[in-house]
Amino acid sequence: MVVGGGLCAGLLSRQLTAQGIDVLVLERGVDHRGGAEARLPSQRDELRWAQRQGNMQNWQRETYSVRHSRHEESLPVRWMEAFLPGEGVGGAGSHWNGVAWRWSEYDPTLRSRYESRYGKKFVPADMPLQDWGTTYAELEPYHDLFERLFGLSGKAGNISGTIQPGGNPFEAPRRGDYPQAPLEITEAGIIFKAAAETLGLKPFPGPAANSSGDYLNPDGQRLGRCQYCGHCERFICEAHAKGSPDRLLYPMLKTRKGFEIRTRAQVLRIDYDGRAKRASGVRYLDLNSGEEYEQPADVVVLAAFTMTNTRLLLLSGVGAAYDPAARRGVVGKNFCYQTTSGVSVFFRNRWINPFLAAGGTSTVVDEFNNDNFDHAALPFLGGASIDAALSNGRPIRGRRTPPGTPQWGTAWKQAQAEWYAHSFSVSAQGSCYPHRENFLDLDPDYTDAYGQPLLRVTFDFRDNEVKMSRWVTKKVAEICKAMTPDIMGPVAGREGPFDSRQYQTTHVTGGTIMGAEPASSVVSPHLQHWDAENLFVVGASVYPHNSGYNPTGPLAALALRLGDDLARYVARPGKLA
Amino acid sequence: MSRMVDSKKQADRRNFLLQAGLAGVASLAPAEHSGASTAGAAAAASGAAVVGAAAANPGADTYLSLGPDEAAFIEALVNVMCPADELSPSGVDCGLAVYIDRQLAGPYGKGDGRYQRGPFRQGKPQLGLQLPLTPEQFCKAGIAAVDAACVRDRGAPFAALGAAQADAVLVDIAGGRVADERLSLTSWFNDIVYPLFVEACFADPMYGGNRNAVFWKMIGYPGLPANHAIDMVRYRGKPYPGAGSPKSIGDFA
Numbered sequence: 001m002v003v004g005g006g007l008c009a010g011l012l013s014r015q016l017t018a019q020g021i022d023v024l025v026l027e028r029g030v031d032h033r034g035g036a037e038a039r040l041p042s043q044r045d046e047l048r049w050a051q052r053q054g055n056m057q058n059w060q061r062e063t064y065s066v067r068h069s070r071h072e073e074s075l076p077v078r079w080m081e082a083f084l085p086g087e088g089v090g091g092a093g094s095h096w097n098g099v100a101w102r103w104s105e106y107d108p109t110l111r112s113r114y115e116s117r118y119g120k121k122f123v124p125a126d127m128p129l130q131d132w133g134t135t136y137a138e139l140e141p142y143h144d145l146f147e148r149l150f151g152l153s154g155k156a157g158n159i160s161g162t163i164q165p166g167g168n169p170f171e172a173p174r175r176g177d178y179p180q181a182p183l184e185i186t187e188a189g190i191i192f193k194a195a196a197e198t199l200g201l202k203p204f205p206g207p208a209a210n211s212s213g214d215y216l217n218p219d220g221q222r223l224g225r226c227q228y229c230g231h232c233e234r235f236i237c238e239a240h241a242k243g244s245p246d247r248l249l250y251p252m253l254k255t256r257k258g259f260e261i262r263t264r265a266q267v268l269r270i271d272y273d274g275r276a277k278r279a280s281g282v283r284y285l286d287l288n289s290g291e292e293y294e295q296p297a298d299v300v301v302l303a304a305f306t307m308t309n310t311r312l313l314l315l316s317g318v319g320a321a322y323d324p325a326a327r328r329g330v331v332g333k334n335f336c337y338q339t340t341s342g343v344s345v346f347f348r349n350r351w352i353n354p355f356l357a358a359g360g361t362s363t364v365v366d367e368f369n370n371d372n373f374d375h376a377a378l379p380f381l382g383g384a385s386i387d388a389a390l391s392n393g394r395p396i397r398g399r400r401t402p403p404g405t406p407q408w409g410t411a412w413k414q415a416q417a418e419w420y421a422h423s424f425s426v427s428a429q430g431s432c433y434p435h436r437e438n439f440l441d442l443d444p445d446y447t448d449a450y451g452q453p454l455l456r457v458t459f460d461f462r463d464n465e466v467k468m469s470r471w472v473t474k475k476v477a478e479i480c481k482a483m484t485p486d487i488m489g490p491v492a493g494r495e496g497p498f499d500s501r502q503y504q505t506t507h508v509t510g511g512t513i514m515g516a517e518p519a520s521s522v523v524s525p526h527l528q529h530w531d532a533e534n535l536f537v538v539g540a541s542v543y544p545h546n547s548g549y550n551p552t553g554p555l556a557a558l559a560l561r562l563g564d565d566l567a568r569y570v571a572r573p574g575k576l577a
Numbered sequence: 578m579s580r581m582v583d584s585k586k587q588a589d590r591r592n593f594l595l596q597a598g599l600a601g602v603a604s605l606a607p608a609e610h611s612g613a614s615t616a617g618a619a620a621a622a623s624g625a626a627v628v629g630a631a632a633a634n635p636g637a638d639t640y641l642s643l644g645p646d647e648a649a650f651i652e653a654l655v656n657v658m659c660p661a662d663e664l665s666p667s668g669v670d671c672g673l674a675v676y677i678d679r680q681l682a683g684p685y686g687k688g689d690g691r692y693q694r695g696p697f698r699q700g701k702p703q704l705g706l707q708l709p710l711t712p713e714q715f716c717k718a719g720i721a722a723v724d725a726a727c728v729r730d731r732g733a734p735f736a737a738l739g740a741a742q743a744d745a746v747l748v749d750i751a752g753g754r755v756a757d758e759r760l761s762l763t764s765w766f767n768d769i770v771y772p773l774f775v776e777a778c779f780a781d782p783m784y785g786g787n788r789n790a791v792f793w794k795m796i797g798y799p800g801l802p803a804n805h806a807i808d809m810v811r812y813r814g815k816p817y818p819g820a821g822s823p824k825s826i827g828d829f830a
Contacts, residue, residue, distance in 0.1 A: 040829065051776060077705050078706055230803060353814075356817070420798065421820070500704055
């Protein structure tokens, strides 16, 4: 029994059903296939799908309350822009941009890495970084499998320890090249690459699940060639050119015996027997009939979005809720977001044509990411990938104007006409490390449409992230200056307070973190709940920190490995080792 | 009011919607709306003030949400924010007022997808709007409040101000310099009106704004179908030929 029909559920169901194990997936949304969101011309509707969030979680039914510190009163965000969970078969994996990194080799052992490099006292006391209890080497075969299943396009930078020219020299070692050649470079990427090279940096094409060619995956599922239409993130790909679970996994799974996905099934809580330390199943509401069902299960897997995984554990009283004052408990701990910033550049005589782009058409440098550079003399940990990430030129949001442009009127229109096709941004996608005071719990006042407490977010950009962002954004500016643009936008790092009205990324992590010790983690290194051996949790909610990369790659690897682990568990129940 | 008149009105609306939505050619405002103005000569000459436009405007009854005074306000506003110039016709002639009206009348205006449960408390702006109002209700309450402030401070409602004065009012509101006892007019403008204005300009023309894809032409966005696999290489770093004749969803429907 799996809660949430997104990427993780699809991947682990693939592993399980291949071994003849029955899987039932409960998904609150609908199947997008054949809908207006998944065909032309209605797919290309920025207002409907992007502005009005037509493929996203419906905030009317369930939102999150937010505050910046536990000493403040929370308020429900009545229309969220900051991050956008999906709804429907495929989950957020159906509306993602397709940027598909492996994280740094040392990410799963990040605390050990910092301590061994800079000393035991280098990690601040209020930063509960912790190792994952697993290693990159253990996950590598699953990264490889995911990349072949989703037909990733990219250029290897490190094949079995040998650095490859043109790829990312900081890449974790991989067994071979990407399944497909990189996407075409954008004009912005060409400008960025030349400037980065003059600074001695090593730019490379970002890894993408937008298919650079026609692709047949190991399961016999096909991807078409990407059309560079600029409607990836927030949209469903009608050309079947974006590696997504609703394309590559669920149609196949539905043909497999023993697989069932039930849509419009809203899981309300886990039925948990605290004495037996077992989950007996889940309660869900059939959103079509209004009937509430008790669904028994031998094994329950939470594979929903970060927020939902955490919320269901809290609603069901499984595990101890995190209490930052008493410094006890684990559920809701280590909630992280992402620390982004960017600088706009304007070139009168270069045709950037931002509408010629795909979700993953990025040209990247990784020198200033995570611990790829020496932090010994710096007042922060972490860093950012820096890229010319031109993913679209959609006209409502995808425009830039030089500083000083008025907000309306003839001069405003002139600036639109002059700069739309001649500008882009260089972005820093920064890490966000855990802070003792950033966490999730249940809101005391506000409820969702089904009468259950909302999840409450207590989050702000803390000192470490603010300092990191200022430093990294200066690096962004150096690259921008080396491009000698006609005009450069303001250079400002990310500062608090966290703003629910501004989209950064949908990369929220933590809340049900993994680790080697029950005292400091919710699930084991095999994603098994410490307080219920037949309950498993998978998703970015298990990350103890967020890295300077998009989160999908390791999440997919963990889900595939979990599928194999669950097959072992079903054969011989017990603590997985 | 007889049923015949009502059904005639509805038929007109349907026809209008068909024209505005699919052909994108219906003009709601008279071609020369400056003539409808009873405001000062300067405002009339600028074409930016449209006092009484709703009353004098034969298409005004096709507004679905806005009442006559509200329509006059929004028409004046979009004409200030998008004056007729060499880049585009006036805001009204670009369909911007129709767009805003349709959005207010539709799911967005009714608060679709917004969390609307109480209690309602005010807090930091970063936590977003916390009003027991739908966007449509907030928009209309703000219109009334701005009009009251304009009458108080400048002796006339917004739609009766000259273009320069109306522009100054909007600058002041956006900058937080116009107070109302019950509403944040800054929030009204920055959270509701301004986003609607930008969408009116740049959303697909089938929604009533961006008439004839005038804003897409202005910036060089080619629109649909956006199957650019070959263009991506052929026009990388070069002017894109299709940018001069953008296609909308309606062109393919």
